Amino acid sequence: MISRRSLLTAAAATSAAALARPAIGQSTRVLRYVPQANLANPDPIWTTATVALLHGYMVWDTLYGIDAGLIGRPQMLEGADTSSDGLLWTMKLRDGLLWHDGEKVLSRDCIASIQRWGKRDGFGQRLLGQTAEMKVVDDRTFTIRLTKPFPVMPYALGANGCFIMPERIAKTDAFTQITEYVGSGPFRFLRDEWVSGASAAWAKNEKYVPRQEPASYFAGGKVVHFDRVEWKIMPDPATAAAALQRGEVDWWENPIADLLPLLRKAPGIKVEVLDPLGALGVLAVNHTQAPFDNPKLLQAILPALNQHDYLDAVLGDQQSLGQVAGFFIPGSPFASDVDMDKITGKRDVALAKKLVAESGYKGEPIVLMSPSDQPQLTAMAQVTDALFKSIGLNSQYTSMDWGTLVSRRASHAPSNAGGWNSFCTTWGGLNVSNPGAHFPLRGNGDGGWFGWPTDPQMEALRDKWFDAPDLPAQQAVCRDMQRLAFQHLPFFPTGQWFTPTAHSDKLSGFVKAGYMLFWGVQSA
């Protein structure tokens, strides 16, 4: 029987050898890009969809931008001064910043944008929570007066999509979508050409003045080498592979793992990893419902959980793209080897079974949600199902579409009344690189991420991280957080993996970052 997967592989294998004619639209300088998903909504504050953030970094600029070392550097800012007590930040905009409509970027625009972003983003909520006042000093200068120091300000404003919008747009309620897409970033969104589900286009912002420093992650000079960038939404991976080989598109964001070996062999196509942090696999458990409200049962799972099983299932023969991981993504300054032997040491199913028996587990059913339309997550769920069953847990593998899963995981109800016990997902590396952004590593109960663990100690450590004066102090806190996480298990990390991107070998100059960026890249 021919499966769809083998068909895709066979189709691409034949085509890889048959023809390769990657090409760039040389005369018009158009970069043709296949994103991972449709740009359904272009408001990067209202939605956290990755494609909306890609679009956000094209259209809007940020006050700071983090560099490859994940350090916040001035981006729209000429610079910033901090008072000696750390309570007053004075920020000055670069000269010559203009909106796409030709108007000047003003201080009041920045304040309104921070306020809208701050209602939705974790770092932003923290910042607004300890902000006494934001005040315009002049057109290019504004101040943020704090109630207590916020040393992570440059990172907060430079890594988390704090896009600066004109005041009239930024005053839109944070839970209502904006309808105007005027920014000051290196590209203009061509709204008239946007057909959701099919295509979207941007033109180079000729008025944009890049910084002089070389581009690094979200920081440095955003130099654009194309007149236009066009996104083509292509849901079928085999078609996207064929289009890349024919030169109908120049860049495919996320080729599926099955096609990687073949794309690597195809002449004229280059496969490479552009996201230095990759993604963290997460096995989420519902701490508010039996049986995972029992900490002893969670501890019992740990000796049997083998991250290599997850890496095998997700990556197949592409094992070089993955590695074991702790609670912070490897590659982040906050990842550490604290207690890592608990997940990298010899796996012991017998011990796990013994611990399950001692935990008081009574055989309650465990609803394990698996999204059948997300192959990677389905593979992770299958490994989890086998893991649970191997140690005597009554796993109920429940298949559903992703839409149902994301809806159901918001339910606090018992699993037999529409709730759930467990599911697998992934988090982009940047989002799990530090405690401020790390949603799954929280202990704030009902206000937290799905699973809702309540852990005052973890929250106290997070507070300590925000207040830590420097990197060594922050790293020390993160080591404590990882130690605590291995005891309380807010979730189970299932490994780190990287998703390569495929593009014409005529393209170069890519800026490596957590998202695909469209400045720097140029054609030969």
Added chain:
Amino acid sequence: MNFARIARLSAQRIVKMVAVVLAIAVTNFLLIHAAPGDPASVIAGQSGAADPQLLAQLRAQFGLDKPLTTQLAIYIGHVLQGDLGTSFRQGRPVLGLILERLPATLLLTGTAFVFAIAAGITLGALAAQRVGRVADSLITVLALGFYATPLFWVGLMLVLVFSVWLNWLPSFGMETVGADLHGWAAVADTAQYLILPALTLGLFYMAVYARLTRAAMLEVASQDFVRTARAKGVPEGRILRRHILRNALLPVITFAGIQAGQLIGGSILVETVFAWPGIGRLAFDALLARDYQVLLGVFLVTSILVVLFNLLTDLLYAIIDPRVQTA
């Protein structure tokens, strides 16, 4: 042709059509709301947190906090005024989203439909004329093959052969990216993008029509009036066209009327494989995101199209076969 009879038939059908469309709208509304999850919980679920306050705010914003009957009454009221609502997900009017995508779907399905009918009837007639010979066997095997092959597989193979191997036709989309063509150049450009998806969608239905035409023609060919015509010395070509084919087309037309609606449903797969920007993909994406308004809008528009096709079929039937009554 009796125009009064046709007009009376049309009027009766249109009245029934409005009632059917309204019933479909109500049924769709209830069915969609019976699916697990709602747009607010999906949006909250995707935003990384789902605190009750955010959920309540989104539900109030979308009007989902009202009783289902109230929501239904509001929806039907808006539909009667031609307002299909606003996409929860995209924040844009649903009618605009559908109208933006409908031409692409109609172009694809229309072309596939015409191709399927023309090629299917031709092949079916050829097979019936040469029944028992090599041509008949070849056509029958071909029809059976396309009938039994999944659409997405045909699509992928066509891309592989005609796009990648032979480099004759583009593999995806509806127009050359960045070409900015106008007039006939744009028509020619779209035409070459249309060939593979229309073939993919049309081949299955072509197989159905070929088999149907062949069977119907063989049945009609054995009837007395054909034998009489032949005995009277009517030329074979005329017998085939005027006596056999015309009578054999009635079941084909009936089937075509039903399948015109199915074509729109079938186009979802083809639109996915070829990244064709039609309403099939719009509906699929809306389903995953539980974007009720868009989904209801697409269902309503496609229902209207199906009902319209059925009306056209009835009228065509009445024209071809005068025995069809209005009762």
